[in-house]
Amino acid sequence: MKQVILAAHFPGVNNHTVWSDPASGSQIEFSSFVHLAKTAERGRFDFFFLADGQRLREQRGRIHDLDVVGRPDSLTVLAGLAAVTDHLGLAGTINATFNEPYDLARKLATLDHLSGGRAGWNVVTSSDAFTGENFRRGGYLDHSQRYERAEEFVRTVRELWDSWKADDLDVDPVAGTFAAENAGAFAHQGAFFDIAGRFNVPRAPQGHPLTIQAGDSDGGREFAAANADAIFSRHGTLQDGRAFYRDVKARVAAHGRSPDSLKILPGATFALGDTDAEAQENADHIRRQQVSPQTAILLLEQVWNRDLSSYDPEGPLPEIDPLVSDDSIIKGRTRQTSDPLRTAAQWRALAEEKRLGIRDLIIEVTGRQSFIGSPARVAEEINEFVQSDASDGFILVPHLTPTGLDEFVDKVVPLLQERGVLRAEYETTTLRGHLGLGESV
Structure with missing residues (x-):
């Protein structure tokens, strides 16, 4: 029977966060990160997952309401959590477009040691040029090249990590030198990166x-199949899953890898109750x-690509069609549909059918x-997803x-x-070990 992999997403900057609930706490104080991480570890989860963003998102020129607390650096938060957890994996979103391989490889290797x-x-x-403005790179990278750069980025980072081998840590007690004189030496020359030196x-x-990739597009799937250890996906039914x-x-198999070497982990929410009806x-x-x-x-505007602030939220959908344009009303956020006219037609049909x-x-x-559902139903459904592939x-x-x-943990x-199907105690010490992947060699 397959083991269920569980990760806890810190919900500070996503559409599903409820800000208005009296039980809602700080989205940025360290104590909030600590509470969620320790709860996940108490539940013997595999890892804690933290989102990130390189710029405050905007809509109609105004800061997106989900970004009012800012967007703290993922690796800094994870380094802090390393000190207050013992077993839980610590994963963060990192942009391969607006980072450099050497700097990121160094930070991630350091976090792995800590x-x-x-x-x-x-x-x-x-x-997008909007995000690029923070880095004085506005529009420099064509959309078609984003996965090309990311693939070389991942490959380069791994070359840096591999520049130190196990025997490089062996020290001659007499001479006081490393056994291998080439420890950390690297040289990479490619379409996007031309670097050489010593990794420190x-x-x-x-x-x-651990390398995770988020995306359901054809390019995203192919990138994950070639490079990732896990893919953060979305699908709503057993059939789609x-x-x-x-x-x-x-x-994955077509890339010469074992299918088990890539773990598929959809994002999911939950609502519990003593009975299914209460849930x-x-x-x-x-x-x-x-x-x-x-x-x-706001969400409707992201499809219509128009200012709809004058519309009644309880009223009917706009009669006007979405504005199809390269200039998006949202900035710093991925468009929610590639075909807004088709999406609008589908939504109109659904609204008419259900009188919404x-x-x-x-x-x-x-x-x-x-x-x-009830805890029993939710446990059953989660297990069914995993056991039925x-x-x-x-x-x-x-x-x-x-x-x-x-x-959920209780x-x-x-x-x-x-x-x-879920460990009672941690039996491994590394994140790769938790997921049954073993050390990368």
Whole structure:
């Protein structure tokens, strides 16, 4: 029976965070990160996952409401968490477009040493000039080149990590020198990077810190199949999950890798109750908190690419069509659809069929994979996804910071442990070990 992989996503900067709930705490104080991480470790989760962003997002020229607390640096937070956790993996999103291989390889190797082999990074890309302005690189990278640069970036980082071998740490006690004189020596010449020198951090405990990739596009799947240890995906049903699983695992094999060497981990939310009916009531309440009237209009604007602030959130969809233009109303955020006219037509049909106003429609169409029910039902459904090869586990996104994971750990985790699909105690010391991947050699 397959083991269920679980990760905890800190929900500070995503659409599903409920800011207005009285139980919601700070999105940026270190105590919030500590609480969620320690809760995840108490639940014997595999890793803690932290999002990141290189610029405050904007819509209609105004800072996006989810960014009001700023966007703290992932690696700094994870380094702090390394000191207050013992087993939990620590993974953060890092942009391969606006970083340099040497600097990032050094930081990740350092985190892996500080944590005893628990570091991981989620490789993301960006091609927009808006984000590039923070780096004086506005528009320099064509969209088609983002994965090309990312692939060379990952390859270069791994070359740097591999520049130290195990015997480079052996010291001659008489001469006081390294056994290998070439420790840290590297030279890379490629389309995007031309660097040479000596890497100054000894080989990390994991060899290569865990590499995660987020994306469901064809390019993203291919990139993950060739380079990643895990893929952060989205799919809402068992059928869709199985199709994605088969597709990506086949791509992995085509790259000469074992299908088990890439773990598929969709993001998922959850809502619990003593009964399934109570859980559904809780889920409905949470969704209405997540999609306020203001948020509904903002999300609709992201498809229509127009200022819709004058529309009634409880009223009908606009009769005008989305504005198809290269100039997006949202900045610093990926567009939610590649075909806005088609999406608008689908939403209009759904709204007419179910008699939905704007807010109720947005609530229905923007929900992600969610487990709703009693603890027993949620444990059963999570296990069914994994055992039927619809995923290898889940990255759970609670709706509250920092206590949103507490109920899951208290009520669902014991049931997964009783089934024998989730560890009762940690048996390995590294993040790669937790996921059954072993040290990268």
